[in-house]
Amino acid sequence: MDEGPRLTTAEVLLQYADPGQDGVFTDGSCTPNPGPGGWGVVWVEGGQVVGELNGHEPDTTNNRMELKALVEAFRMLPDDRPVNVFSDSNLCVQTVNQWAPGWAARGWKRKGGPIANLDLVQELWALVQERPKVKLQWIEAHTGHRWNEYADALAAAWMRG
Secondary structure: OOOOOOOOOHEEEEEOOOOOEEEEEEEEEEEEOEEEEEEEEEEEOOOOOEEEEEEEOOOOHHHEEEEHHHHHHHHHOOOOOOOOOEEEEEEHHHHHHHHHHHOOOOOOOOOEEEOHHHHHHHHHHHHHHHHOEEEEEEEOOOOOHHHHHHHHHHHHHHHHH
């Protein structure tokens, strides 16, 4: 996550237009990396927030917070509901959409050595399997997309106290 100004969720709503895109938007942050960090999740339907969550850990990494946000996003969704989940971490999206199926089939092994953050990857993969109608997609970070910026604000809330 960049070191730019940290907006509150209320400031995000005032500053950024609604793109008219429904889904669940996630973000994780860590400042410095590693160090204290946070995660945020916002579920939007018809331009309205229908759910949001966020949390903080005192000693973590950016990738762990991105994965934690995805875990919490998938936990909040019903098993049978088609929903798009968006993450601005291409690493996390690729982990779920490309690499985890093979790792799981090989007993959570990868050719290049240990899988980083295996505990969260396995938890997320199990949730993904329980929700086959949910589609995980990458969204570019810090481009002014209202709901991605909102998730960023939730992830950084711990920094504002």
